[in-house]
Amino acid sequence: MSQPVFLIVDDQKSIAQVLKQKLSVQSTLPIKICHSLAETQMLLATGVTIEVALCDQNLADAPHGETIKYLLQQHIPTVVFSASFYDGKDGGNHYKKIADFVMKDSPAALDYAVNIMLNLSQNAQRQVWLLTSNQSNYAQKLINMLHLQRYQVQTFEKPEKIQQQLTSETPNIILIEDATNLKQEAVYQFIEEVRQGYNLNQLPMMICESSENIYSAIKMMKYGVNDFFNTSFTAEEFYVRLKQNIELSDSYHAIEDISRTDALTKIFNxxxxxxxxxxxxxxxxxxxxxxxxxxxxxxxxxxxxxxxxxxxxxxxxxxxxxxxxxxxxxxxxxxxxxxxxxxxxxxxxxxxxxxxxxxxxxxxxxxxxxxxxxxxxxxxxxxxxxxxxxxxxxxxxxxxxxxxxxxxxxxxxx
Structure with missing residues (x-):
């Protein structure tokens, strides 16, 4: 199986080259550049495996997002990189499947776009555990969104099932959704028990709550939940909060590894x-x-x-x-x-x-x-x-x- 590659699709050659240079500093994966829909189709016809694609919305031969639609039809994780807001109207239902959207409005946007591509690549190895009741109205929405960003998702209907699995493996984050139907007291106890084994940085937890139950979310944060998001959340808000919590935890683990590892041999000190x-x-x-x-x-x-x-x-x-x-x-x-x-x-x-x-x-x-x-x-x-x-x-x-x-x-x- 050939090594996967990052794909940058942009008809502004200078921007494409800057993105490639920034990405190559942080990743060893090969990087391909295309400047049109035609070039993109020719590249994919070779059978190359695309890890993540970053695609401009408006290209000379595809001015209405046709390249984005094509990439999504090929089931390629795609980030839209555009100078104008991408509403997806020209792409039909396909726009709902984009992994993320970055406005091309400043030099900082280039760094952010590269960060998103790297993050999506790493997400394929990241585990998200979702605690939710079978009566939830939002669980499937969350699962679909997580899959769009390539997270590995496991769902649990009972807190004790997560506790059992924590004895053999640890996820990158735990999401708690629909705490009301899960019985709040059991959820409070679960949070306390998790925090006895893992601090806030070692294993982050987020909770999804409605505006009517905001006090419950705050109380759970006092018990040990890191963050919460509203049931009326947007995809952008959810992704940003999720990404920040996981990255903070990753940074903590990296520092923890350095503090306990011998620099020369990489075994414990x-x-x-x-x-x-x-x-x-x-x-x-x-x-x-x-x-x-x-x-x-x-x-x-x-x-x-x-x-x-x-x-x-x-x-x-x-x-x-x-x-x-x-x-x-x-x-x-x-x-x-x-x-x-x-x-x-x-x-x-x-x-x-x-x-x-x-x-x-x-x-x-x-x-x-x-x-x-x-x-x-x-x-x-x-x-x-x-x-x-x-x-x-x-x-x-x-x-x-x-x-x-x-x-x-x-x-x-x-």
């Missing part, structure tokens, strides 16, 4: 590792389940740096981090700093974990030269005891240094 390990340790202790801690350290790392340079040292660190993640993918893995790493998790079978540790050690010994052009080894310390998380780590660290003192490239137990 020491601070986040300890925060998560303490929580997991407490749960395992409460359930009376065993655990393990594995410490790993690259042998003679200073010698690697001194002999081959810091760039090769970084390659060695990245290689070990990647292999740790592959060998211990179901556990918590982090870089502790320098050339030291740690793994923590529930212990189901000590023999199996020991075998996995040995397999990892041998893999580094045999594959490091192939991957980095430097042959190096790692020493390991394994522990499955301790009254608290700090003691467990200290015992694993002592085991690691026994491996170091006994010749390196070994696994030792606490």
């Amino acid at each position: 020491r601070r986040y590792f300890f925060e998560s390990a303490e929580k997991k340790f407490a749960k395992l202790q409460q359930a009376q389940k065993p655990f393990f801690v594995l410490m790993a350290d690259i042998d003679h790392f200073k010698q690697v740096n001194d002999t081959y340079g810091h760039q090769k040292g970084d390659e060695a660190i990245i290689f070990v981090a990647k292999q740790l993640q592959e060998f211990f993918s179901e556990y918590l893995v982090a870089r502790f700093g320098g050339e030291e790493f740690c793994v923590f998790g529930e212990l189901s079978n000590l023999d199996q974990i020991e075998q996995r540790c040995e397999a990892f050690r041998i893999h580094i010994e045999t594959e490091s030269d192939i991957a980095t052009k430097i042959q190096f080894t790692v020493s390991l310390g394994l522990c499955s005891s301790g009254m608290n998380i700090d003691q467990a780590f200290n015992l694993a660290d002592e085991a690691l240094y026994r491996s170091k003192n006994n010749g390196r490239n070994k696994l030792s137990h606490c």
Whole structure:
């Protein structure tokens, strides 16, 4: 299957080129430009897959929106970019299917148009969960609008169904519609329960309410809903509010990822590792389940740096981090700093974990030269005891240094 492309249709070549340049800075997808309906038809005849199209309303060979109508007939997500308001009258019912509309009225409109195209592209991977009753008059309208902007939509009639699904996956946003028929007290409780696990930035929620029930919407915002929109909403208002809430959440998650991730290896850093390990340790202790801690350290790392340079040292660190993640993918893995790493998790079978540790050690010994052009080894310390998380780590660290003192490239137990 060929890679999808962005399509810009505008008979003003300078504007088309500026849009392409702005879009190429933020996306790796190919970008095609057409200046007429005829060129657009010729391009689509090649079988190319269009990710999102940005189309001017008035072209020389299509002055009344015919190109927009054509793109929509091909089921292509289309943004109208026009110097005059697009009312869709010339396009019949097709205009209702446009993904968005941008007025070509200022230089800022170019940036906004590009942002809309990128957003529509990303929406194909975004999950929207809609909580609505089977008596709703607006649910299908919302679903249709969400599909126009390429969101993946799941509907739920009961709050508890969302709670169940939240145990295995998290959407980008939850929409609550028709709270009256859903029983408001149950919705209030649902909002409170969601907020116990997710803050406002981690999982945004929006509610749809009528003007008569505005107090209910405000009360729900006090309980933890981020935003609301009126039942008489316009598509433009809804899209803007939805987009802003999701983008704020995306920005929060991006900052959160940076704060908990090691910049070099992209695995967890020491601070986040300890925060998560303490929580997991407490749960395992409460359930009376065993655990393990594995410490790993690259042998003679200073010698690697001194002999081959810091760039090769970084390659060695990245290689070990990647292999740790592959060998211990179901556990918590982090870089502790320098050339030291740690793994923590529930212990189901000590023999199996020991075998996995040995397999990892041998893999580094045999594959490091192939991957980095430097042959190096790692020493390991394994522990499955301790009254608290700090003691467990200290015992694993002592085991690691026994491996170091006994010749390196070994696994030792606490």
